[in-house]
Amino acid sequence: MSDHLPDPIxxxxxxRICAARQHQILHGxxxxxxxxxxxxxxxxxxxxxxxxxLAVLGLLKRPLAVNGGALYFxxxxxxxxxxRERRRLRGDRMAMVFQEPMTALNPLATIxxxxxxxxxxxxxxxxxxxxxxxxxxxxNVRVPAPEERARAYPHQLSGGMRQRVMIAxxxxxxxxxxxxxxxTTALDVTVQAGVLELIADLCRAEGTAVLLVSHDxxxxxxxxxxxxxxxxxxxVEEQDTRALFENPLHPYTRGLLAARPRxxxxxxxxxxxLTELDQVVTASDRGRDAPTLVTPRGPREEVTA
Amino acid sequence: xxxxxxxxxxxxxxxxxxxxxxFGPKRILRAVQGVNxxxxxxECLSIVGESGCGKSTTALTVMGLQEPTSGQVLYRGxxxxxxxxxxxxxxxxxxxMVFQDPYxxxxxxxxxxxxxxxxxxxxxxxxxxEARDRVADMLTRVxxxxxxxxxxxHEFSGGQRQRIGIARALMLDPQILVLxxxxxxxxxxxxAQIINLLMDLQESMGLSYIMISHDLSVVEHVSDRVAVxxxxxxxxxxxxxxxxxxxxxxxxxxxxxSVPDAEAILTGARRxxxxxxxxxxxxxxxxxxARPDPSDMPEPSSLTExxxxxxxxxAD
Numbered sequence: 001m002s003d004h005l006p007d008p009i010x011x012x013x014x015x016r017i018c019a020a021r022q023h024q025i026l027h028g029x030x031x032x033x034x035x036x037x038x039x040x041x042x043x044x045x046x047x048x049x050x051x052x053x054l055a056v057l058g059l060l061k062r063p064l065a066v067n068g069g070a071l072y073f074x075x076x077x078x079x080x081x082x083x084r085e086r087r088r089l090r091g092d093r094m095a096m097v098f099q100e101p102m103t104a105l106n107p108l109a110t111i112x113x114x115x116x117x118x119x120x121x122x123x124x125x126x127x128x129x130x131x132x133x134x135x136x137x138x139x140n141v142r143v144p145a146p147e148e149r150a151r152a153y154p155h156q157l158s159g160g161m162r163q164r165v166m167i168a169x170x171x172x173x174x175x176x177x178x179x180x181x182x183x184t185t186a187l188d189v190t191v192q193a194g195v196l197e198l199i200a201d202l203c204r205a206e207g208t209a210v211l212l213v214s215h216d217x218x219x220x221x222x223x224x225x226x227x228x229x230x231x232x233x234x235x236v237e238e239q240d241t242r243a244l245f246e247n248p249l250h251p252y253t254r255g256l257l258a259a260r261p262r263x264x265x266x267x268x269x270x271x272x273x274l275t276e277l278d279q280v281v282t283a284s285d286r287g288r289d290a291p292t293l294v295t296p297r298g299p300r301e302e303v304t305a
Numbered sequence: 306x307x308x309x310x311x312x313x314x315x316x317x318x319x320x321x322x323x324x325x326x327x328f329g330p331k332r333i334l335r336a337v338q339g340v341n342x343x344x345x346x347x348e349c350l351s352i353v354g355e356s357g358c359g360k361s362t363t364a365l366t367v368m369g370l371q372e373p374t375s376g377q378v379l380y381r382g383x384x385x386x387x388x389x390x391x392x393x394x395x396x397x398x399x400x401x402m403v404f405q406d407p408y409x410x411x412x413x414x415x416x417x418x419x420x421x422x423x424x425x426x427x428x429x430x431x432x433x434x435e436a437r438d439r440v441a442d443m444l445t446r447v448x449x450x451x452x453x454x455x456x457x458x459h460e461f462s463g464g465q466r467q468r469i470g471i472a473r474a475l476m477l478d479p480q481i482l483v484l485x486x487x488x489x490x491x492x493x494x495x496x497a498q499i500i501n502l503l504m505d506l507q508e509s510m511g512l513s514y515i516m517i518s519h520d521l522s523v524v525e526h527v528s529d530r531v532a533v534x535x536x537x538x539x540x541x542x543x544x545x546x547x548x549x550x551x552x553x554x555x556x557x558x559x560x561x562x563s564v565p566d567a568e569a570i571l572t573g574a575r576r577x578x579x580x581x582x583x584x585x586x587x588x589x590x591x592x593x594x595a596r597p598d599p600s601d602m603p604e605p606s607s608l609t610e611x612x613x614x615x616x617x618x619x620a621d
Contacts, residue, residue, distance in 0.1 A: 044492040045463070159356075188355035188519060189563040196565075215492060218565025242571050259497040261522040263564050268546055272526030273501055277494035 005297060008032035009074060009176050009209045010056065016068030017051050017060065025051060027233045027289060028069065033177070034297075038203065038210040040220040040241070042256070043230035049213045052230075053179045056211065057096055058086045074176070092122040095170035097199075099182035101162035105154040111165045112138075112150025118172040137168040141198060160191035167199060174206050181213045196222055217260060221245060226297065229253045232287040238294045249293040255280035308382030310513055311344040311367065311400075311481060316376035318362050322600065332600045336362045338537040339376070341608075344481065349507065349514040351524040351545075353560065354534035357599075360517045363534070364483045367515060368402050369393070394428060401474035405486035407466035411458040417444075417469055418454030424476050439476070446509075447472045448502060464495035468502065475510070484516040488523060500527060521564050525549050530614075533557045536597045540589075542608065543615030553580040554617045556593045581611045583619060590620035 010033040017026035026048045033039045041049040054060050056071055058078065071078040073094065078086065098104040106114055115137050116130035125133065131150070138146035141164040154162055163183060170178055180199060184192040200223055203210050214220055220227055221241055228238040229250065237250040248254045255277040266272040318337040325332070337359040344350045352360040365371035367378055369385065378385045380399055385391065391399065404410040412420055421443060422436040431439055441451035447468040458466060467487065474482055487503065488496040500523060506512060518524050524531060524545075531548040533541040533556065541554040552558045562577045569576075583589075590606035591597050608616040 044494055189521070189565075190355060190559055192565070193563045216565065217493070217567045218570070221567030221570045222565050245567050245571055256493060259494050260567075261496070261500065261520075261526045262568075263522045263525055263561065263566055264549070266526050266545075271504055273504060274497035274526065276497045276501065 006035055008072075009035045009037075010211070011072040012052070012056070012069070013072070014069040015052065015055060015066065015071065017048070017055055017064055018067045020063035021065070021067070025064065025233055026055075029230070029233075029235045030069075030292065031228050031235060031238060033209050033211060035176070035209055036204075036207040037226060038200070038212055038224045040212045040214060040224035040227040041230055042214060042217060042220050042227060044215060046232075047230040048233040049230045050181055053096070053181050053211055053213050056177075057090055057094060057179060058083075059090075059096075088122075091118060091175075092173045093175050094177040094179065095173070095175040097163070097166050097170050097178065097180040097183045099185050101159070101166045101186075102154060104166060105162060107154055110151050110153055111157070115150075115165070115169050115172055118169060122173050133172075134168075137172050138165070140171075140202065141165070141168040143168070159187055160195060163187060163195050164198065167195070167202070171202055171206070171208070175208060177209045177211065178203060179211045179213070182215070183212070184219060185214070185216070192219075199223070217245075217257065228292075229256070234287075234289070235292045236290075238292055240295070240298045243295055243298070249295070251281040251285040308379070309343040310346045310348075310381060311515075312379040312382075313340055313342040313363070313367065314377045314379060316340045316363065316366060316378070317374045318359070318366060318371060319374040335537050335599050335603075337366070337373075338603060340534075340537075340539055342532055342539070342542075344513055344515060346480075346513055347507070347511055348529045349516060349527055351516040351518060351528040351531045352534055353518055353521060353524055353531060355519060355560075358534045359537040360534050361485060364402070364485055364515060364517050367481075368400055368483055369396050397424075398428070398477045398479055400481040400483060401477065401479040402483045402485060403467075403470050403474045403487050406490050407463070407470035408458060410470060411466065411473070413458055416455055416457055417461075420469075421454070421473055421476055424473075428477060430477070443472045443476060446475075446506070448498075462495075463491055464498060467491060467495075467499050471499075471502070471506070475506070478510075479512075481513050481515065484514055484518075486518055486520075487516065489518070489520060496523070503527065521549075521560060522566075533560065535593070536591065536599055536603075538591075538603065538606075538618060539608065540591075540618045541616070543612065547581075547612055547615035550578050551581040551612065551615065552577060553583065553611060553615075555589055559593065581615065583611055583617065584609065587619040590618050 013030050014028045015026055016028055018024050029052060043049045051064060055066055112131055112134045115134035119125045119130035119133050135146045135150050138149055143149050143161060143164050184195050212223055224241050227241050227244050228235050231252045237253050248257055258275040258280050259277045261274055316337055317339055320334040320336055322332040322334050340363055354360050362371055366373050418440050421440045425431045425436045440454050444451055444453055449468055488499050528545045531545050532539050535556045541557045552561050558577050590604055605621040606618050607621055609619045610616050
């Protein structure tokens with residue numbers, strides 16, 4: 001391991017987001033993602049993890065707006081770019097996989113066309129060549145019979161297949177950063193494992209950095225080297241994954257870890273009562289403006305999935 | 306021995322699919338094929354499996370919301386359908402359902418109080434101030450405030466709405482609650498509260514649960530018995546300990562193996578417990594290496610006992 005860490009691919013500095021100019025949604029969030037790293041954001045719904053991802057891509061919709069902070073992508077300040085320049089980055093250098101593939105895909109276009117569009121727009125290819133590349137992209141995400149599937153419409157595919165198509169689209173232009181917002185929440189557990197493995201394999205092969213947004217700590221542990229825990233619009237803690245599970249620093253993280261029903265933890269002859277979050281973390285520990293508890297990055301580990 | 310509280314006997318539910326070509330054969334989707342299950346008093350029976358395996362269809366049949374193609378549902382030994390069967394009102398007092406998405410199952414234009422009191426009036430149990438008292442009492446039981454009765458569903462958080470969904474199901478004092486993915490739409494932190502609430506209510510009110518879930522860690526915590534369904538059939542069934550500590554059918558093993566568990570992943574200690582031995586010369590049915598076509602006739606198979614109360618489906 002080298003002593004100095006590479007420059008981050010994405011640097012979020014004191015990011016603030018408000019709704020309708022009056023309600024603060026994000027109270028200053030800062031974190032870095034290094035090249036090739038998978039960074040996880042966990043938290044409950046409403047903690048601001050998804051809006052952070054959307055803000056990086058520049059996809060926030062009114063009434064949500066960034067009202068403070070900075071986003072550095074490689075050496076560019078994203079918030080100072082024009083809408084046109086950001087659009088050029090989006091899909092090419094940074095891409096997103098959404099939770100619900102059925103609403104994210106166009107139901108009226110074949111999936112081959114939707115993937116090919118990426119090559120036409122960002123690479124200036126002709127449609128014939130782009131279609132051939134689209135079939136290749138489908139093959140890369142291990143879709144069986146890619147030629148045939150390229151001619152299918154989204155509704156003709158299963159949930160897992162649709163999510164693979166989303167991944168193929170997102171990774172088509174070999175972006176530097178992939179933002180995956182709950183990529184497997186809508187899928188069955190048996191399918192989830194395959195999709196996570198696919199994301200990990202492809203990103204490792206290309207050295208793509210990933211921002212993985214999830215509420216599932218199991219998924220986070222499976223995929224990420226580094227994890228940020230969000231609560232009520234604040235990043236309360238950031239650690240290497242193993243350290244986070246072994247030695248959670250913030251009471252909220254401890255509560256979150258304790259509240260999980262865990263396989264194999266029920267004791268025979270007893271009822272499987274669970275620890276509730278409120279029993280671990282007090283109200284005064286939450287929603288306070290306090291610096292994020294951060295531990296330095298340890299030696300960089302391989303993605304385990 | 307007295308009859309179990311609820312018995313599902315040889316239940317099949319088939320759906321007719323549209324013809325693929327104008328003169329082609331009719332295709333039949335066998336959503337549920339010959340399912341036998343029993344629910345004893347005070348017990349929580351969980352049905353697990355992935356989407357499309359027939360677990361929700363089975364639950365809907367218990368509720369009388371889906372006609373079975375064949376087979377019966379017996380309540381205390383008496384059939385719930387056919388001549389002499391209880392009417393819809395009586396049935397509503399036997400079993401009630403808690404849905405996955407509480408917001409979609411509550412009327413947005415009715416206050417919580419009127420939603421809850423409506424059933425009391427409909428069944429002629431209580432009206433006016435007595436109904437209000439009962440509603441207030443039920444809201445307290447599920448961990449809400451009595452004055453929440455005047456509010457509308459949108460004023461509540463997801464966890465509170467699920468509490469309301471539970472209160473609604475309990476108003477008529479049913480024997481059985483059918484819980485269809487009761488916590489899968491909730492955050493981890495709130496999941497724990499709702500699971501604990503369900504277990505407390507089960508004890509204090511003597512309820513029996515049929516829980517439909519795909520989340521095995523929740524199932525392990527709550528259930529007394531577990532049935533694993535795969536393409537319309539029960540492939541493994543038994544007490545929670547036998548199923549989770551000796552998972553034997555390859556499909557059960559795959560399900561347990563796919564649960565992402567943080568500590569197991571980080572320590573590399575991930576392991577599915579050893580299976581129980583199956584009788585010599587027998588093999589598992591169905592073969593899960595290929596995806597079965599639910600419109601095909603399945604190969605003959607039967608549930609075979611491999612341990613006390615622990616059964617797996619083996620080919621005949």
